[in-house]
Amino acid sequence: MADISQQQLDEIYAFAVQLGKDAGQMLMDAARRRMQGKDATTIVDYVEKENSVDLVTKTDNDVEAFIHNAVAKKYPDHKFIGEETYSAGASRAYLIDAAPTWIVDPLDGTVNFTHLFPMFCVSIAFAIDGHPVIGVINAPFLHQTFSSCRGKGAWLNETQRLPLIRNPVPALPANAPSGCTFACEWGKDRRDTPEGNMIRKIDSFMNMAAEREGRGGKGGMVHGVRSLGRDVAAGIAILEEAGGLITTANPPADFETADIPPVKLGSRLYLAIRPAGDHPDETARQSQHRVVRETWKRVQELSYSRPGV
Amino acid sequence: MADISQQQLDEIYAFAVQLGKDAGQMLMDAARRRMQGKDATTIVDYVEKENSVDLVTKTDNDVEAFIHNAVAKKYPDHKFIGEETYSAGASRAYLIDAAPTWIVDPLDGTVNFTHLFPMFCVSIAFAIDGHPVIGVINAPFLHQTFSSCRGKGAWLNETQRLPLIRNPVPALPANAPSGCTFACEWGKDRRDTPEGNMIRKIDSFMNMAAEREGRGGKGGMVHGVRSLGRDVAAGIAILEEAGGLITTANPPADFETADIPPVKLGSRLYLAIRPAGDHPDETARQSQHRVVRETWKRVQELSYSRPGV
Numbered sequence: 001m002a003d004i005s006q007q008q009l010d011e012i013y014a015f016a017v018q019l020g021k022d023a024g025q026m027l028m029d030a031a032r033r034r035m036q037g038k039d040a041t042t043i044v045d046y047v048e049k050e051n052s053v054d055l056v057t058k059t060d061n062d063v064e065a066f067i068h069n070a071v072a073k074k075y076p077d078h079k080f081i082g083e084e085t086y087s088a089g090a091s092r093a094y095l096i097d098a099a100p101t102w103i104v105d106p107l108d109g110t111v112n113f114t115h116l117f118p119m120f121c122v123s124i125a126f127a128i129d130g131h132p133v134i135g136v137i138n139a140p141f142l143h144q145t146f147s148s149c150r151g152k153g154a155w156l157n158e159t160q161r162l163p164l165i166r167n168p169v170p171a172l173p174a175n176a177p178s179g180c181t182f183a184c185e186w187g188k189d190r191r192d193t194p195e196g197n198m199i200r201k202i203d204s205f206m207n208m209a210a211e212r213e214g215r216g217g218k219g220g221m222v223h224g225v226r227s228l229g230r231d232v233a234a235g236i237a238i239l240e241e242a243g244g245l246i247t248t249a250n251p252p253a254d255f256e257t258a259d260i261p262p263v264k265l266g267s268r269l270y271l272a273i274r275p276a277g278d279h280p281d282e283t284a285r286q287s288q289h290r291v292v293r294e295t296w297k298r299v300q301e302l303s304y305s306r307p308g309v
Numbered sequence: 310m311a312d313i314s315q316q317q318l319d320e321i322y323a324f325a326v327q328l329g330k331d332a333g334q335m336l337m338d339a340a341r342r343r344m345q346g347k348d349a350t351t352i353v354d355y356v357e358k359e360n361s362v363d364l365v366t367k368t369d370n371d372v373e374a375f376i377h378n379a380v381a382k383k384y385p386d387h388k389f390i391g392e393e394t395y396s397a398g399a400s401r402a403y404l405i406d407a408a409p410t411w412i413v414d415p416l417d418g419t420v421n422f423t424h425l426f427p428m429f430c431v432s433i434a435f436a437i438d439g440h441p442v443i444g445v446i447n448a449p450f451l452h453q454t455f456s457s458c459r460g461k462g463a464w465l466n467e468t469q470r471l472p473l474i475r476n477p478v479p480a481l482p483a484n485a486p487s488g489c490t491f492a493c494e495w496g497k498d499r500r501d502t503p504e505g506n507m508i509r510k511i512d513s514f515m516n517m518a519a520e521r522e523g524r525g526g527k528g529g530m531v532h533g534v535r536s537l538g539r540d541v542a543a544g545i546a547i548l549e550e551a552g553g554l555i556t557t558a559n560p561p562a563d564f565e566t567a568d569i570p571p572v573k574l575g576s577r578l579y580l581a582i583r584p585a586g587d588h589p590d591e592t593a594r595q596s597q598h599r600v601v602r603e604t605w606k607r608v609q610e611l612s613y614s615r616p617g618v
Contacts, residue, residue: 036476111532142427209507214501
């Protein structure tokens with residue numbers, strides 16, 4: 001954070017929160033126009049990207065243009081990586097470096113939006129030195145804005161500090177992943193091949209769900225399996241500021257002892273553990289590492305580097 | 310509806326909506342007490358029912374008692390079936406008959422509530438002749454109340470008529486289930502046996518997700534797979550009033566031609582299709598039947614009648 005002062009960061013945070021509000025209003029206005037039949041088409045128009053479940057709508061592009069213009073005007077020296085401009089580009093490399101950079105998904109949950117399933121949001125992150133330090137996520141249909149700035153805490157609707165339960169933050173269960181809610185995404189790779197990501201993912205999800213003695217000892221008996229259809233970026237900043245941990249979901253061969261690496265932006269494979277309280281037998285961080293390893297034990301490696309997806 | 314006039318039904322509806330507001334406020338108050346550390350325990354206390362992922366909390370019981378008392382005072386002649394009193398009882402039979410009956414889940418999504426995952430709600434249905442005709446679902450964390458009364462439409466927050474997109478209601482996709490969002494529940498039966506419900510369910514979910522040419526021709530390539538951790542009852546009333554269809558998820562042997570039976574309360578196996586618009590080639594109802602059969606084709610039969618679950 002060599003050339004950005006805390007005061008500048010505070011200003012950027014305030015700007016990002018307002019941007020999230022304005023962009024969320026644009027998403028909600030677009031949703032309402034469809035609800036009121038005021039658009040020429042009431043079925044939302046979308047374009048398939050890599051396959052028939054990878055979509056982009058006019059709303060994605062309009063909101064991204066709005067955010068991009070606002071950032072370019074206010075902070076002409078900052079880099080900007082937008083989900084749609086990035087997706088449309090030739091390179092799949094996630095070109096993030098140490099420079100002050102905005103990472104924006106204007107409509108995170110495009111499939112949800114096309115079905116007016118309420119879990120859609122605008123996701124705005126600001127990164128320095130390759131790591132998100134400000135995050136703003138506004139899900140306007142649910143009246144929920146999550147935001148954070150490094151050192152200033154993470155918040156729901158600017159008033160409720162995160163994590164929601166804080167006095168104290170509950171420790172992670174001793175027998176985790178049992179007692180945990182497991183949120184996962186089926187994703188867009190639907191190829192039916194034994195070594196394909198879909199088959200390996202679902203095998204991993206089944207390990208997490210099954211009774212403890214099942215699946216050759218890999219049963220996790222989680223409290224529940226949830227899928228909402230959204231993903232990361234600003235979420236990393238908010239989760240970390242709230243005390244959570246995020247790393248890779250791809251287990252290393254020596255999953256019991258390997259270092260737990262910091263999250264790599266653009267890796268498409270994330271494992272996030274909620275904020276945890278300290279416990280007489282282990283610190284919060286130790287318990288998070290324990291749950292990372294218990295999860296790595298149960299999941300298969302995935303690859304998104306092969307052609308086709 | 311022999312002995313209940315439309316005027317009486319209107320009154321019952323208004324009473325049910327207010328009940329949903331009050332009970333939702335109780336849920337939110339309980340959530341806030343935990344967020345503020347004002348409860349003796351900040352980890353919610355819960356009791357495991359049939360296994361470690363089948364939970365009941367003090368809030369379930371408190372809210373059910375509140376609703377039960379309010380109904381008993383206002384409508385002493387009505388029957389009352391509460392999720393928790395029902396679960397605690399000896400019989401697993403779902404004792405619903407033709408009498409005016411309230412069917413209430415005071416805290417639908419107990420696992421979500423214990424984790425303060427916002428998808429929890431109170432669910433209140435009123436049934437006559439064994440079928441729900443009034444439904445009220447209040448998800449207070451999301452500021453969303455869904456309600457319906459037979460003949461009076463289905464509503465979001467009493468102002469936005471359902472389905473959300475109405476002018477016109479979009480037709481179902483010609484290649485459904487492709488183009489549809491598929492919502493499913495992993496459920497509480499986690500036994501790792503080849504003929505167990507979990508294995509069969511996940512096999513079915515994979516059929517729905519896979520590329521069209523995959524899974525021996527059963528690939529459904531749905532837009533997305535979603536799991537929220539809530540279930541039915543008042544939802545039936547609201548979905549039907551909005552124009553949706555709900556039937557059994559268990560496919561009959563002759564799934565291509567069998568009658569599509571009306572939903573059976575307490576069956577634990579539901580297949581719900583969204584409201585649909587008419588299309589030059591088929592009516593809305595025809596298209597819903599088509600999607601039922603396309604789904605039946607891809608899913609395995611499940612059994613919840615065996616002991617142990």
